[in-house]
Amino acid sequence: MGGGFGKISIMTGGFLGGLVAGAAAALFVMLIRQIKVPAVLESVKMIIITPLLAGICTLLFMYIGPGKFFAQLNSGLVEWLTSMGTNNLLISVSSSVRWRALIWVVR
Numbered sequence: 001m002g003g004g005f006g007k008i009s010i011m012t013g014g015f016l017g018g019l020v021a022g023a024a025a026a027l028f029v030m031l032i033r034q035i036k037v038p039a040v041l042e043s044v045k046m047i048i049i050t051p052l053l054a055g056i057c058t059l060l061f062m063y064i065g066p067g068k069f070f071a072q073l074n075s076g077l078v079e080w081l082t083s084m085g086t087n088n089l090l091i092s093v094s095s096s097v098r099w100r101a102l103i104w105v106v107r
Helices: 014-033 039-064 067-084 089-106
Strands: 002-005 008-011
Touching (some): 014 039
């Protein structure tokens, strides 16, 4: 489900977790950009405040919400693919040959 570095836990959500985290970060940026600040702080908000707050919000969202689910999903998929090894190579080759034959017949 992840690794550890001292007291810091690392969750690896994989590709699907990264997609959800990216979408969440974009949503948080859009929400933070709607906050009104004085004109003097507008440039500071765009350069420092928005990325910092959006990053913290995304981190908390993924840690509390779907991050653990995607970490378990990723580790399950890795274990499943590792267990296949080369034992099912014949099945995948024969199914690809069948699909090619089917596509050739349809043409």
